Amino acid sequence: MRTMLARVALILSLLVPVWFMAAALGTKFGLWSWRTGLGVMIIQWGPRILIGTAILGLVALVITLARAPRRGWQAALIALLIPALGLGYLFWIRGQSADIPPIHDVATNIDDPPTYSPALLAVRDGEGANPVAQLSAPITSLPAYQGPRFAALEGKTLGQIGREAYPEVRTLTVAAPPTDAFAAAQAEVEAQGWTLVGAEPASGAIEATAETFWFGFKDDVAVRVRPAPGGGSLIDMRSTSRVGLSDLGANAERIEDYLDDVEDRLGED
Incomplete structure (x- = not known):
């Protein structure tokens, strides 16, 4: 019976990652909404499942080690470690997000940010996405x-x-002229694997949509290349999530990584 309990605990613990992957991929492929996949399956039920399987693994470990013959304790230990690691990761995420503001729209130039085209805004509206607000608006x-x-x-x-x-x-x-900077900016959009929505060399405007692997969350980006006073180019970028109140810093990280790569592509430090 002790060995059987350890095996049951191990099987249930091994199913925990399957639950989280199913929540994410089911959202991505449209089997359920992101509110169900993220809000219910992960945020609401995820911690409960982790705690429950961890308790079961701990009970199995204690019982298998309580008296000889001590069989099945290895399986019980693994059954405890899997949800324990999951809980540790969730607490780490919560700690990281504590200092992140609940925003989902970030731009390099908050006084004159890049704008999205009416066509892309219409797509966002059609999906019921977050409205794109003025960055000058009191939050x-x-x-x-x-x-x-x-x-x-x-x-x-x-x-x-x-x-x-x-x-x-x-x-x-x-230092690169706008034509070269625009070409590098567009090439980097394509290198990132984002869906190119539009590119207008005359205005220096580029629009694209980035999609996350697990949940398939879509974030729209707008890049603007303009001549710099005295020569060279100014490259601005805006990244805006379609769903969710907080982006957990994803949009800022995307902008930083993208601009660093554009700079490298142009051979500038």
Whole structure:
């Protein structure tokens, strides 16, 4: 019976990663909404499943080690470690997100950010995506940021919050002329594997959509290349999530990585 309990605990623990993968991939392939996959299956039920399987693994480990013959303790130990590692990862994510503001729209130039075309905005509206707000708007004036939860953000604009959280997200200035900078910017969009929505060399505007692997979350990006005063080019970028209140820093990280790669592509430091 002790060995059987350890085996059952191990089987259930091995199914835990399957549950999380199913939640993510089911969302990606449209089997259920992201609110079900992320909100219910992972955020609501994920910790409960991890805690339950961890308790079962601990009980099995204690019982198998309580008296001789001590059989099955290895399986019980693995059954305990799998959910324990999962819980550790969730607590790490929670700790990381504690200092991240609940925003999903980040730009290099908050005073004059790149804009999205009416066609792309129509696609977002058709999917019921997050509205694209003005970065100059006071955050507590936006519908998604009502209530006492956001009282600490009162008096700040959406752009200011992003700038304070990600001060390194800034306009990239390069020595290359706009034509070369635009070509490098478009080439890097394609190298990232994003879906190119539009590219207009005359205006220096590029639009694309990035999609995450697991959940298939889509974030729209707008890149703008303009001549810099005195020569060279200014490259600005905006990245905006379609769903979710907080992006957990994903948009800022995307902008930083992209601009670093464009700079490398142009052979500039």
